[in-house]
Amino acid sequence: MSIIVSGFNGFEQFKCVCTFLKDRNYNKSIHGNANLNCGTDNSVLNLVFNSFPINFNTTFAASWSYCLSYHGDTLWLFGYVGRKLNCIKNVKLPKGEKINQVSCSRRHILCVTETGTCWQYSLETDQLKDLSGILTTELQREDAIREFVVKVSCGETITAVLTDKGSVYNMPNKLELRGEKIVDIACGRSHILMLSERGEVFSIGEGRVKRQSV
Known part of the structure; x- marks a missing residue:
């Protein structure tokens, strides 16, 4: 299973997803400040998927300044959130x-x-x-x-x-x-x-x- 992301990353929304992971070996897949591409290093891709308890294949969405995933009753936001850069935030639904x-x-x-x-x-x-x-x-x-x-x-x-x-x-x-x-x-x-x-x-x-x- 793999995740491939590319494009504008000026709000560090993609980087935030990787920062959330326990193992920081993802750094070798970051190229510059504007773009993050994960498409060639299988160990990085497997690390991303196995370290995060969310099926990105079906539960991933993105806007201009942040990206979003969810698991159970919780939303996870990464990027420019609450007027803060490089932010990770979770929001739990009631009930x-x-x-x-x-x-x-x-x-x-x-x-x-x-x-x-x-x-x-x-x-x-x-x-x-x-x-x-x-x-x-x-x-x-x-x-x-x-x-x-x-x-x-x-x-x-x-x-x-x-x-x-x-x-x-x-x-x-x-x-x-x-x-x-x-x-x-x-x-x-x-x-x-x-x-x-x-x-x-x-x-x-x-x-x-x-x-x-x-």
Whole structure:
């Protein structure tokens, strides 16, 4: 099993992941201050994976200034966090709920738990908030069939939530999709792409520089 990372590392977010490890032999894989590349030294790659009790293959996300992973009910943040460089921080969810999926932007992190609850962690306020009650219409009506959050996706100016009934919310408002059931979502900086169960792709949001030419 291996981890390969490359790109901008001005906030030392990749380096923080390695710093977290007990064995510091990772230093030989760092090349300069701007980039960290782990792709040639198998001992380093195995060290990274075996020393950290998280499956990076399925639980890793990144934003401009930090990277993120999770294990059980705990989020792990590495990089520029709380206005501090080279920072490592963990955030534990209330009630011990197991995290199933995460997405992040510069401003916040959204995570979905095994119970279908959607939590938001704000990097600006250092606070956790249950967003399930903010979702409008069906999710708040007691007489309606309850919907559970199954996936979240964060852009810089837009945030999408997908429920188990195929509904999509541009937080906090439900999108009207004329009866289409959505099975997957993804956010760009200011737009959302939605895949329907019929294999069609829908988009909403800002479309400059042909971002939505699908």
